[in-house]
Amino acid sequence: MAKSFYHFNPKTLTYEKVKISFKHLFKRVVWVFASGVAFALVFVWIGFYFVDSPKVKLLERENNELKTEVEYLDGRIDLMSEVLADIEDRDDNIYRSVFETDPVPREERYPLIAEDTRFDSLSRSDANKLLKSANKKADQLMVRLAAQSRSLDTLARLAGSKADMLAAIPAIRPLKNMYTITSGFGKRYHPVLKTLRNHTGVDIAAPKGTPIYATADGIVSRENPGSGYGTCVLINHGYSYQTLYAHMSKAAVRPGQKVKRGQLVGYVGSTGMSSGSHLHYEVLKNGQHVNPIYYFFIDITPEEYNSLLESSKKINQALS
Ligand SMILES: [Zn+2]
Structure with a gap:
């Protein structure tokens, strides 16, 4: 059933029927629809840019x-x-x-x-x-x-x-526990002579009687490295390597004896020119002293190695 619309005419004081054409109605419908879409778009835009979902x-x-x-x-x-x-x-x-x-x-x-x-x-x-x-x-x-x-x-x-060569390299530590490296390699203050001297090895403080081990295979040397070293053992390893273990309380090997890496060679002491119980350990390559620390690499972790290196750098008074 079609709806009728009325309009009040103040002149005649009557309601008059309004005639609405189809074209007019269609225009209104389109306008309402378009404005609805426009409002919706504005809301979507605001929602999209300003409100997080x-x-x-x-x-x-x-x-x-x-x-x-x-x-x-x-x-x-x-x-x-x-x-x-x-x-x-x-x-x-x-x-x-x-x-x-x-x-x-x-x-x-x-x-x-x-x-x-x-x-x-x-x-x-x-x-x-x-x-x-x-x-x-x-x-x-x-x-x-x-x-x-x-x-x-x-x-x-x-x-x-190069298995033979490897066995000749002083690659382990001479004491089972390193205790403390009280003095590193290089220029150090001499405790007895009271002068700055080149320290040709490392000093490892350890109790008297601590076992000392050969750091590579070799033959105990017959030459005497000097009286200042006290009771000491010098080992010729071949491949131009030598090691020296000084200030021992007692040696456990004789000159000319063959030794294996890890074999007992003597005990820690304080004989010779020394100011306390310790092992003075030297490594020589082609007759030149080298820093023994660089050769501890078989039985040592990287952390232990670094801390040894650090401790050997810091301390600058030798036990001799
Ligand atoms: Zn020393």
């Missing part, structure tokens, strides 16, 4: 969590890189020099890696920049690990063919 909030939280994870990962890569740097250092300066092999060339450990474009499509947010840098560092780490692994393969081959 629960889904957006969830994504934001996830994004923050991911950023924290990436930062943590980045820190761990840095730590691994530091540990590897220590290994590389020992490899170049100790292991490879023992076999008279040149250090691993720098370009082998740090080759120029082509710019990584895998993550270029990611947005430039902080988290993505960090992710990109972490990936770059991880790539570098993998290259360095591969170079280190190759270097150790080379050394393993050399070691296989």
